[in-house]
Amino acid sequence: MEKRVITVLLVVAGASLGVSFMPYAWTAIGQGGNQWLDNVFTNLLIGAIIFYLLSLFLVKHISTALTYIEKKLSELSLTYLLFGAIGTIIGLLIGVIISLPFYNWDVPFVKGVAPFLIMILLGYLGFQISTTRIEEWKKIFTSSKKRNEQQAEQELLERNADDHFRKYKILDTSVIIDGRVYDIAKTGFLEGTLLIPNFVLYELQYIADSGDSLKRVRGRRGLDILNALQKEEDISVEMYDGDFEEIQEVDSKLLKLAKLLDGTVVTNDYNLNKVAEFQNVPVLN
Structure with missing residues (x-):
């Protein structure tokens, strides 16, 4: 069942990419104005077929990779995953805000690649910051009454025997x-x-x-x-x-x-x- 889902997703992705990029391919080979070749249905079909053929070779490796990722994630605590997800989302949102001015530039690299790199970098930093300081975040979100109780308990546990x-x-x-x-x-x-x-x-x-x-x-x-x-x-x-x-x-x-x-x-x-x-x-x- 998992392999079928992966195959369907690859075919859908291929169809979408076919509609987006096949017109450039037809133009490159001089068939850009051919209505029989350069149309939405043909482009969609060609993209879907290409990615279906690729799925015959890739689906097993993708399934193995997903199983490995699922195993590694199951070994992590729920707190780690929760704080990691929150940190990543916050980092990506900050990246989107910072990247907005770059979309107005006419430089291809700055307009197309720079926003993507900024969002990836800030998302990674958000994940790292949130997961490496989990205890500090817990103290921030813990109520003052609870913090006082924990502090009192800690002081009592740390006192010397004499x-x-x-x-x-x-x-x-x-x-x-x-x-x-x-x-x-x-x-x-x-x-x-x-x-x-x-x-x-x-x-x-x-x-x-x-x-x-x-x-x-x-x-x-x-x-x-x-x-x-x-x-x-x-x-x-x-x-x-x-x-x-x-x-x-x-x-x-x-x-x-x-x-x-x-x-x-x-x-x-x-x-x-x-x-x-x-x-x-x-x-x-």
């Missing part, structure tokens, strides 16, 4: 709803800072708005516990505004955040406790 840092106690939904964490925190048993991620707060709000009366009561009690913790001057409470959009489950987000901050997960969830132990994340149950 650096002084706060030990976070990351509360999950179950331990907040349970309520006893408030009394334990007041005794000073939980040293460091209690950290409440936004995605846990959203889950509490979802439970508090539930149609199930039992869930609704539990969710509202959890929100009351958080408010009580924040009002205690002796208890350090912070919110974490970041989110891990690529992760759906709240428990998985908690574990990733604990790894990122070297924090300890505080939970009543037995399954979360076991998963955290398996992933070497400290847990207070």
Whole structure:
């Protein structure tokens, strides 16, 4: 099927070239005024036949070349191809704009060849610039909030082992709803800072708005516990505004955040406790 498509495309290209260039050929051999030879149908037919004969020899090589190109492209990342295509398009557009004055010149080379060379050169430069600086382009197109989160994560990951840092106690939904964490925190048993991620707060709000009366009561009690913790001057409470959009489950987000901050997960969830132990994340149950 692929070879047939290539053959058809070559024949169509040959027909188009025949209509465009065969009149010059008839003029060169002195048959320019012959209506039987120098007409659109004849020129189209001759061009199509010539390129059909050429396709008998070229179609196999073209098919092999296309397969090779397809294989090489499949090895490249989607990001690389996307930025490369955008850079090439921008380069070609700039080339078209720059080439416009050259079309008004009567010099054959300048009028016919120079615009083509300029567009090819700028298209290539656009491709090179966009693909060699992908990380820089990503930073430009990333939102400021996301950049701040990534910068904070990078700083935390790059700190030395002997650096002084706060030990976070990351509360999950179950331990907040349970309520006893408030009394334990007041005794000073939980040293460091209690950290409440936004995605846990959203889950509490979802439970508090539930149609199930039992869930609704539990969710509202959890929100009351958080408010009580924040009002205690002796208890350090912070919110974490970041989110891990690529992760759906709240428990998985908690574990990733604990790894990122070297924090300890505080939970009543037995399954979360076991998963955290398996992933070497400290847990207070």
